[in-house]
Amino acid sequence: MPKTIAVVNQKGGVGKTTTVINLAAGLSLLGKKVLIIDLDPQGNSTSGLGIEKSSLNKSTYNLLIEDMKIDEVIRKIDIKENKKIYICPSNPELSGADIELYDLEEREWILNKALNNSNLDEFNYILIDCPPSLSLLTINAFAASNSLLVPVQCEFYAMEGLAQLNKTINLIIERINPSLEIEGLLLTMFDSRNNICKTVASEVRNFFKEKVLNTLIPKNVKLAECPSFGKCIFDYDQHCIGAISYLDLSKELILKNGGS
């Protein structure tokens, strides 16, 4: 059974998509088989890996609303060292899903059922890229996951939003998915020259303690450049600090999950 991790934060622009793509790539380079599920109607994980969204005739929308089998939707992306990343891509059709899911029975469990309907045992990890909201799509991700990875940009609004996110997570654990855990909080876009960054990083570590992952992702312009070429950071510039820190993160998560 793969480990399913939802990458989530209702604050926008904190590095959810950047983390999903580059953590998936890092884990793949370390020998793991990884499936990305793009659950964001913006489809940034999809385009960030070079897939043309307008050409898609099968996407996460079909998986959720039309009961299409996931193996029909999955696409394979080649990265360096002959490794591959697998993705269930998204397109703008998905923005209608929130309203369409609303009328369905057990509307929070639609994604969970879609994943359990297929044999995904070949994968070690499933990473879900969530939209910046606590909508029904995101609740579906909570219900379908083993744990949550929360990117936290080192700025005031992102830190402030954590209290609300924490409350929501506790509600989900109580009412929907009692086995849901926190994989960790990931500090992103850290700039050591910037006082607000240092303050936020230390406040988040003081409050959330061991839940904060050791790996810190620095601000690195290469991470903002690579999606415009449809490449993960390792195929764009494997020696930059962005690539090194996402490889560190991949190692930390493998270790945390007992080597698997």
Next chain:
Amino acid sequence: MPKTIAVVNQKGGVGKTTTVINLAAGLSLLGKKVLIIDLDPQGNSTSGLGIEKSSLNKSTYNLLIEDMKIDEVIRKIDIKENKKIYICPSNPELSGADIELYDLEEREWILNKALNNSNLDEFNYILIDCPPSLSLLTINAFAASNSLLVPVQCEFYAMEGLAQLNKTINLIIERINPSLEIEGLLLTMFDSRNNICKTVASEVRNFFKEKVLNTLIPKNVKLAECPSFGKCIFDYDQHCIGAISYLDLSKELILKNGGS
């Protein structure tokens, strides 16, 4: 009648809240009376102006779901030169509004009705801070506004999202609010040392032409610092490039709207 402008972009973290707060402050310093409506459950416009969200017993939620009169919800914020900003604050209760609005008659027009139920003629401008999604809350903002101001971060994903936003806007104009116009696209977080910024800025100007506002908002760390003190940029550091550019933006909008 005030001019109502929704500040919107489904891409997260592009500077919607930063623009609402500092444009409202800039317009106020130039003698206009401005009301902010915080329509984002995250409540960043509310906390960015120093209001403690947990102490709120009246918020945008009450306005939309309980038909409370807007004058009961509005709070007044003092800024420099004895000027004031008015805000209809938000708190996390609002995250339930999307689902609660869903079952109401004419669910897209709830905010429009709430604004028309009161006499807001004392205001020159109403600025609506939208959440990073094309949810029912955002559709309500589209239906209640005269025009849209779209902040565009100078990065790949923010630019890529414009095509989808453009389609949604055209649908809204066709089906819900035929008089809706584009106030302008605002390039934000521009860093002249960064190639991707320059590429995105020129591509957005080439594609959207005169719809792109002349004022460009540069990346300026003071704009990221001031919300943690609950202050607008003019009260935090009135001489910094962030303050100057938001004052320029205020002047450009006043001119564009015939001096009013």
